[in-house]
Every structure is written in C-alpha cells, then in structure tokens.
Amino acid sequence: MAKRDDTAKARTSLLHKRLLVCVGTGGVGKTTVAASVAVAAALHQRRSAVITFDPARRLKDALGLTRLSTEPQPVPLDGGARLDAMALDTKRTFDEVVRRFAPSREVAERILLNRLYQQLSDELGGSAEYMAMEKLHELAHHRRYQLLVVDTPPSAHARDLLAAPTRLGELLATRAVALLKSPAALLGTSNSSIGRVALRTLLKALERWTGLTLLEDLSGFVSGFETMIAGFQTRAAEVAALLRAPSTAFVLVTTPEPDAVATVIELHRELRETGFPVAGVVANRVLAFPRLETLAVEEGQWPVPLRRKLLANYADLHTLSRRDRRTLGELHEATGLPLLAAVPMLTEAPISLAALRRFAAFIAPGLDEAATAAVGAAV
Amino acid sequence: MAAQLLFVIGKGGVGKTTVAAALARGAALRGQRTLIVETANDGRLAQLFGARPLGAEPQRLASRVAGVRVEPRKLVEAYFTRLLRVPLLARRLLASTSFNALTAAAPGVTEFLILERLLGWVAPSGLLARQSYDLVIVDGPATGHALALLRTPRNLASMVPGGPIGTTARRLLALLGDAQRTRVVLVTIPEELAINETLEAHALLVGDIAVRVERPVLNRVYPRRFSRRDAEELTALGHDDGLLATAARFQIAARREAERHAGRLRRALGTTPVVLPQIFTVALSAPQLDAAARRLCGTLLA
Numbered sequence: 001m002a003k004r005d006d007t008a009k010a011r012t013s014l015l016h017k018r019l020l021v022c023v024g025t026g027g028v029g030k031t032t033v034a035a036s037v038a039v040a041a042a043l044h045q046r047r048s049a050v051i052t053f054d055p056a057r058r059l060k061d062a063l064g065l066t067r068l069s070t071e072p073q074p075v076p077l078d079g080g081a082r083l084d085a086m087a088l089d090t091k092r093t094f095d096e097v098v099r100r101f102a103p104s105r106e107v108a109e110r111i112l113l114n115r116l117y118q119q120l121s122d123e124l125g126g127s128a129e130y131m132a133m134e135k136l137h138e139l140a141h142h143r144r145y146q147l148l149v150v151d152t153p154p155s156a157h158a159r160d161l162l163a164a165p166t167r168l169g170e171l172l173a174t175r176a177v178a179l180l181k182s183p184a185a186l187l188g189t190s191n192s193s194i195g196r197v198a199l200r201t202l203l204k205a206l207e208r209w210t211g212l213t214l215l216e217d218l219s220g221f222v223s224g225f226e227t228m229i230a231g232f233q234t235r236a237a238e239v240a241a242l243l244r245a246p247s248t249a250f251v252l253v254t255t256p257e258p259d260a261v262a263t264v265i266e267l268h269r270e271l272r273e274t275g276f277p278v279a280g281v282v283a284n285r286v287l288a289f290p291r292l293e294t295l296a297v298e299e300g301q302w303p304v305p306l307r308r309k310l311l312a313n314y315a316d317l318h319t320l321s322r323r324d325r326r327t328l329g330e331l332h333e334a335t336g337l338p339l340l341a342a343v344p345m346l347t348e349a350p351i352s353l354a355a356l357r358r359f360a361a362f363i364a365p366g367l368d369e370a371a372t373a374a375v376g377a378a379v
Numbered sequence: 380m381a382a383q384l385l386f387v388i389g390k391g392g393v394g395k396t397t398v399a400a401a402l403a404r405g406a407a408l409r410g411q412r413t414l415i416v417e418t419a420n421d422g423r424l425a426q427l428f429g430a431r432p433l434g435a436e437p438q439r440l441a442s443r444v445a446g447v448r449v450e451p452r453k454l455v456e457a458y459f460t461r462l463l464r465v466p467l468l469a470r471r472l473l474a475s476t477s478f479n480a481l482t483a484a485a486p487g488v489t490e491f492l493i494l495e496r497l498l499g500w501v502a503p504s505g506l507l508a509r510q511s512y513d514l515v516i517v518d519g520p521a522t523g524h525a526l527a528l529l530r531t532p533r534n535l536a537s538m539v540p541g542g543p544i545g546t547t548a549r550r551l552l553a554l555l556g557d558a559q560r561t562r563v564v565l566v567t568i569p570e571e572l573a574i575n576e577t578l579e580a581h582a583l584l585v586g587d588i589a590v591r592v593e594r595p596v597l598n599r600v601y602p603r604r605f606s607r608r609d610a611e612e613l614t615a616l617g618h619d620d621g622l623l624a625t626a627a628r629f630q631i632a633a634r635r636e637a638e639r640h641a642g643r644l645r646r647a648l649g650t651t652p653v654v655l656p657q658i659f660t661v662a663l664s665a666p667q668l669d670a671a672a673r674r675l676c677g678t679l680l681a
Contacts, residue, residue, distance in 0.1 A: 306613070310623040311623070313623075
C-alpha cells in the first residue's frame with residue numbers, strides 16, 4: 001500500500017532530522033511524545049536532547065531523573081545511547097539572554113531591575129514561545145546534539161510560536177517605541193498635518209493604555225533594550241531559517257477526539273501558511289478494537305450473564321474505535337499528512353523509562369519489536 | 380436587567396465546546412435567549428448545531444440560540460475606529476506597523492478587547508441600547524489564556540486611573556466580581572494532567588481572580604459496567620488473551636480511573652463534579668446533546 005510506504009518513509013526520516021518540533025494543544029500527550037521520540041532517536045545512536053516546557057514531575061520520573069532544569073541532565077539509557085533532557089524556564093532564559101547579549105553588565109542590571117521588564121518577561125505576548133526560540137538558537141549553534149526535540153508551550157496557535165522570534169525585535173525597533181521614548185521626535189519627522197494629528201492621537205491612546213507612570217518605566221526599558229535589538233533581529237532571522245530548513249520537521253500531536261482534531265487541522269493550516277515543514281501526525285490515545293469476526297470460540301468461554309455484558313462492552317469500544325478511525329481519516333483528508341503513529345490508549349500513563357520506550361516503539365517501530373507486542377497486548 | 384455571563388473553561392480537547400453547546404440548548408429550552416461566544420477558530424460550535432461557520436456578528440444557531448466568534452484583530456480595528464471617531468485617522472493608525480507590533484505584544488490588549496466586546500452583549504449601554512440576551516456563554520479559551528483574560532480588568536483598573544479604558548476596566552471588574560451575574564464552569568476529563576490543571580485553575584479563580592466558580596464538569600466518564608463479582612469472575616476464569624476480556628479490563632480500568640479522579644475533585648474542592656458519561660457513538664447526536672443539557676442545566680443554570 002502506497003500510504004503505508006509513505007508512513008514508513010516519513011517515520012524513518014523523522015529520526016534523521018536535526019530538529020523536531022512537537023506541536024498540539026495541551027493535554028494530548030505532547031510532552032510524552034516529544035520525550036519518547038527523543039528516547040527512540042537516542043537508542044538509534046543519535047546524540048539527542050529533549051527540551052520541554054512541562055515541569056511536571058511525571059516526566060522527570062519517566063526519564064529516570066532526579067531533577068529537570070534549564071541545565072541539560074543526562075537520561076540513564078543503556079547501550080551507549082546519549083540523551084539529555086532540559087526544562088525551559090521562560091523568565092530565567094530571558095534573564096540569561098539579557099545578561100549574555102547586553103553590551104555591558106551595567107546595562108544588563110538596569111534592564112533586569114526595570115519594573116516593566118520584570119512584568120513583561122513573564123507576560124509579554126508570546127514570551128514563552130520567544131524564549132523557546134532563543135534556547136533553540138543557542139542549542140543549535142552548540143552542535144552538541146545531532147537531534148533536538150522540542151516540546152512547545154501549550155498554545156493552540158502556531159502563529160504565537162512562530163511569530164515570536166520576530167515579534168519582540170519588531171516591537172522594539174518600531175517607531176511606536178521611539179515615540180514613547182521621546183514623543184517629540186516623531187512629531188517632528190512627520191510631514192503632513194494629518195500625520196501629526198494621527199501620531200498625537202496614537203500617543204494619547206497609548207498613554208491611556210499604559211498609564212503615565214508606566215510610560216517612564218517603558219522609556220527606561222526601551223533605552224536599555226535598544227542596545228540589544230540588532231542581536232535579537234539577527235538571531236530571529238537565523239531561527240526563522242532554521243525552522244524552515246529541510247533538516248527540521250514539525251510533528252502534530254493529537255488525540256482522536258473531534259475537538260482535538262478540529263484544533264489540529266487549524267494548527268496545520270497556520271503552519272502551512274507560514275511555510276513550516278510538517279512531517280506528519282502522531283495520534284495518541286487511539287482505541288483500536290477491531291470488528292469481532294471469530295467470536296464463537298471466545299464467546300463460548302464465558303457464562304451467559306457475564307457474556308452479555310462483555311459483548312455489550314465490546315460493541316461500545318468497537319464503536320469508539322470506529323469513531324477514532326473516522327476522525328483520523330478526516331484529519332488525513334483535511335491535511336494530507338501521513339499518520340506517523342497511532343499510539344493506543346493505555347490505561348496507565350507512561351511513568352517509567354521502560355514505559356516511555358514502549359511508547360517510543362509505536363513511533364519508531366523496529367526499535368523494540370518485543371515492546372510493541374507487549375503494549376499491543378496490554379490494550 | 381443585564382444578562383448572565385458564563386465562562387466555560389478547560390484544557391484543549393476536553394469538550395468545552397460540547398459543554399457550552401449543551402448549556403446553550405438547555406438554557407434555550409428554559410426560554411432564555413442565549414448567545415454563545417466562540418474564541419477558537421475551529422468551527423466546531425457551528426458544526427454541532429449544523430450551521431454555517433460563525434462570524435463577527437451574532438447569527439442564529441437554533442431556536443433562541445445565537446453564536447458569534449470574537450477575532451482579536453477585528454476587535455482591535457473596531458475599537459480604535461470607535462475611539463478615534465475619524466475613520467481616516469483610524470485607518471492610518473491601524474496600517475502602521477508600530478501600532479500592530481505593539482498591540483500584538485503588549486500584555487492585555489486583546490484580552491481587554493474581548494471583554495469589552497462581551498460587555499456590549501451582557502450589559503449594553505447608551506440611549507438606544509436594547510438587551511438581546513438573557514445568557515452569554517463564552518466557549519473557551521484554553522485554561523491559561525482564560526485566566527489571563529479574567530485577570531485583565533483588575534490589572535488594567537489599577538494601571539489606568541481614568542479615561543475610557545479605565546472606566547471600562549472598572550465596569551468589567553464589577554461585572555466579573557458579581558457572583559449573581561458572572562460564573563465560571565471548569566470542564567475536565569478523568570486524566571491526571573487535566574485534573575491537576577483544573578485544581579490549579581480553581582484555586583486561582585477563587586483566590587486570585589475572585590470570581591464565582593460552579594461545580595466542575597467531569598466529561599467522558601466510563602459507565603460502571605462490571606460489578607466487583609464480574610471482575611473477579613473474569614480473573615478466575617482466566618481466559619485472558621481474548622479481545623472480549625481485554626476490552627473488559629480496559630473498561631474496568633477506565634472506570635476505576637474516573638472514580639479516582641472524581642474523588643480527587645470532590646476532596647480538593649469540597650463539591651461533587653457534574654458527571655457527563657463517555658458517549659459510545661461515532662458522532663454526537665441531538666438527543667445526546669439534549670441529555671447532556673439536562674444533566675448540566677439542573678445544577679449549573681438553576
């Protein structure tokens with residue numbers, strides 16, 4: 001079957017990428033998928049790192065780590081497999097970026113102590129996404145790893161993530177910010193009276209938005225940050241190129257629930273419009289109870305009252321399995337993407353390295369055939 | 380008489396839209412004129428009512444149910460066009476990259492505009508204002524964004540002392556803080572991370588944001604199909620490898636998980652969740668939506 005060949009090909013090429021970005025809404029198992037892909041790649045002898053936003057204890061436990069922080073932690077895998085894990089802390093990464101790229105320590109301190117910076121570094125639209133990109137830039141340039149797997153913040157909007165590298169630089173470079181720093185400057189450069197009125201109105205609107213005391217903070221923030229704008233823009237351009245490189249692939253993670261699938265179709269549309277390479281879909285928590293064909297043998301084993309319940313239960317789960325198949329079919333139709341893996345619904349979450357390896361076997365089959373069989377039977 | 384405002388909040392994919400739709404149906408059956416506000420862009424809401432995709436102006440979805448979609452970019456345009464009064468100025472402003480970069484990045488701008496739009500439906504003001512709805516249901520957004528949304532009026536009210544924005548912020552603050560009018564329903568599923576997030580959100584909503592939170596909705600709960608004796612019999616007979624036994628074990632484990640998570644919610648929040656059963660059909664039918672509506676409305680719309 002052509003479709004199956006495509007899937008196999010897409011899966012194989014996945015592990016040979018340099019950068020994998022897992023995207024999807026919250027609660028679909030994105031972090032688990034990112035971690036298990038990284039495990040699979042490491043077991044394929046690729047030096048790998050997984051970067052997550054989820055400081056959940058569960059992932060830390062699953063990876064067999066005692067701590068998970070912004071510092072890379074080696075995951076205890078056997079057979080010389082090398083995998084590091086790190087969790088991203090937006091505020092800390094932002095601070096690190098300021099320290100590293102500010103022209104002097106004084107400027108860095110001035111920015112870090114600014115009240116507005118302290119608020120913005122946490123709350124600025126897309127700052128988590130932006131910092132993910134900064135971290136990515138740093139790691140990609142180190143070349144310590146052959147493969148980076150990035151779990152993205154639980155955002156339903158690809159736009160947020162992907163606009164992030166350019167947004168901050170864009171904002172800081174704009175005339176609106178210059179205007180806040182020194183309003184008179186802009187009024188002077190405008191050559192039509194309409195323009196002047198528009199700018200004055202804009203200024204007034206902005207003052208209303210921010211309140212006057214904040215304006216002062218902003219002014220301090222901007223004059224500090226200004227020195228770093230060129231660097232931001234360069235790195236933003238480099239990350240944008242990295243994300244579109246042939247060695248990069250985006251993986252959409254979803255459950256087969258209609259709500260989740262609708263969101264992921266929208267997400268794919270945004271990714272495609274922005275020109276990012278999407279490799280395919282990993283469906284998580286899929287039910288796969290097939291139609292019962294040779295029932296007679298099995299049915300006969302059970303006493304009548306229990307048998308009736310067993311059959312009714314099976315019929316229900318088979319219906320849900322059909323629904324899952326249908327929803328995933330619709331997803332394929334809407335996006336044209338290959339289904340890289342359909343990970344069955346497990347009654348227990350993967351909370352050990354062994355379980356994570358079994359999970360990984362669904363995404364990279366052949367990695368561990370025995371594990372696949374074991375999980376298959378458990379469902 | 381102003382309308383009631385109900386936020387339906389939860390992690391992506393837990394069934395917020397379904398719950399919002401069911402609540403709207405239930406309210407409509409009780410004679411309330413209801414508006415559902417869609418904050419996602421996935422078209423699920425219209426799909427559930429078999430209607431065409433929603434737009435920026437309310438449109439009819441069913442008897443006494445209307446739907447509308449809020450789109451941040453359009454809200455920014457509309458708001459500043461109104462604020463500046465002169466269309467030419469507004470066009471210039473909206474076309475400037477500075478302005479767009481600023482509104483995209485500044486915290487709270489889109490949140491404020493979404494709430495400001497809601498205010499127009501919940502409590503229309505002005506000479507010719509006419510109340511068109513008894514209930515406004517907001518479908519989503521996902522928990523993190525929703526919390527940011529609900530926190531905005533307080534932040535703005537303290538930051539901006541006067542002017543139209545400060546005034547609106549204070550009106551919003553009064554609306555959100557009024558337990559007789561504004562309520563939040565948290566939707567969740569029996570799954571570890573979803574429950575954790577629900578408990579965290581609940582604490583923030585009650586403590587930090589100070590808004591009235593209803594009993595949570597626990598969606599997709601597997602029915603209790605096998606008794607303890609059945610389960611014992613299943614193990615005793617030992618035909619473990621067949622599909623029927625595998626399916627039964629799956630069901631038993633899923634039910635046990637659901638009960639465990641319902642217990643967690645009950646203990647942590649001191650209230651029983653409203654349970655919606657897992658539905659075993661390929662697509663949600665109108666009667667199923669009505670059944671969900673009955674379950675929800677008895678407790679949440681009373």
